[in-house]
Amino acid sequence: MTTTETLIAAADAHSAHNYHPLPVVVATADGAWMTDVEGRRYLDLLAGYSALNFGHGHRRLVAAARAQLDRVTLTSRAFHHDRFAAFCTELAELCGMEMVLPMNTGVEAVETAVKTARKWGYRVKRVPAEMAKIVVAGGNFHGRTTTVISFSTDPEARADFGPYTPGFEIVPYGDLTAMREALTENTVAVLLEPIQGEAGVIVPPAGYLRAVRELTRERNVLFIADEIQSGLGRTGRTFACEHEGVVPDAYVLGKALGGGIVPVSAVVSSAAVLGVFGPGEHGSTFGGNPLACAVALEVIAMLRSGEYQARSAELGEHLHRELGGLLSAGKVTQVRGRGLWAGVDIDRRLGTGRQVSERLMDRRVLVKDTHGSTIRIAPPLVITKEDLDWGLDQLRAVLAT
C-alpha cells in the first residue's frame, strides 16, 4: 500500500465516517497550493470553505500567531487580556457596528445570534414568553448543532437527530411574498445567508436583500446576516450584503476571521441588540482568547486595506467570464456566484460533481462537490491569475473527456 492508502485506511478505521473526503492526504501547504504525503502539488480551489481566504500560511497571519504564542494564548473571559479591546473595537468598526460577542466556530456564533434575537425579542420587543419566532430560508446552511439543524431543510443533516428545537419558520429563499406572510408580532429575527454557500452558491434575486431589509425594519424584526462564508472579502466586498447596499442588524462571522489558523467567530451588532446580555447569560471558555484575537486583528488589518476585496472582484470577473465560456460550450448548465466564488452545475451526462472532483484531483486541482451535480470554486483570494487560469484549463480538460 502507498503512504496515502495506509493513512486513509487508518483514518477510516478510527474516525467516524461523517465526511467523504477526496483520497488525498495533505502534508504541507503554501498560498494556493497544497502538497500531499507523496510530494504531489495540488491547486486549492476550495480554500477550506472560505476559511482560507488569505491562503495557506500567509506570512502576516503566521507572524501574528507566532508572536502571540510567545506572550499569552488563553486567559478565559474570567480576566481581561490586552488584545481583547482592540479586537472588539476594530471588528465592530470594520462592520460599521458597535459591539462584538466572540465565539469560536461558525455554528456557535449562529447559536449566539439565535439567543441574542430571542432575548432581544423578550426584553426589547416585548414578545410574550416562549413565543419568539425566527424566520429562515429553505436550503440554508448555518451549521450542525441540534438547534441549527432543527431549521435545516436538508434531510441528511436532520435525519434521526430529533426532537428538534421549535421556534423557526422556513420560507423559500428569494421569495419576498412568503417572507412577508411569515412575519408575525412574535417574529424576532430573519436569519439569512446573503448568498447561500452550501446550497451551491445561490445568489438571491436582485433587490431581495434590500426588500428584506426594508420589511424587517418596518416590522421591528432583526435582520441577521450569516456572512460566515460569504463575508470577509469572498465576494469582492467585505460583506456580500454590500452588493445591495444593505446593512443588517447583526453580522454572523467565522471561517476567514481566524485566518485559516484558529477558529474565530463572532456576532457583531449594535449596543441596543448585543446589550441585552448580562454576566452569566452566555459565554465560551475559548471565545475571544488572546491567540484568536491576535490572528483576527491581523485579518481585520488586511481587510481594511481593501486589497483582498479588490483582488476577489477583479479575478472574480475573470473567473466568471471563463466559466461563462463553459456555459456557452454546453459543458455546464448553470454558473452562479460573485467575486472569486462560483457554483457550477455540471451537465449530468459528463459525470456527477463527485466524479468531476475526482478527475480534477487526478489533474492536481482540488474542489468539492455539493448536491449531486454542482462543484464549488472558491480559491484563496491570494491566488495568481496564472494559477487560476491553469486550474480552469484543468476543468476544461476534465469536461472535454
Ligand SMILES: *Cc1c(COP(=O)(O)O)cnc(C)c1O
Ligand atoms: C460553515 C458555515 C457555518 C458553520 O460554521 P462552522 O465553523 O463549521 O461551525 C455557518 N453558516 C455558514 C453560512 C457557513 O458557511
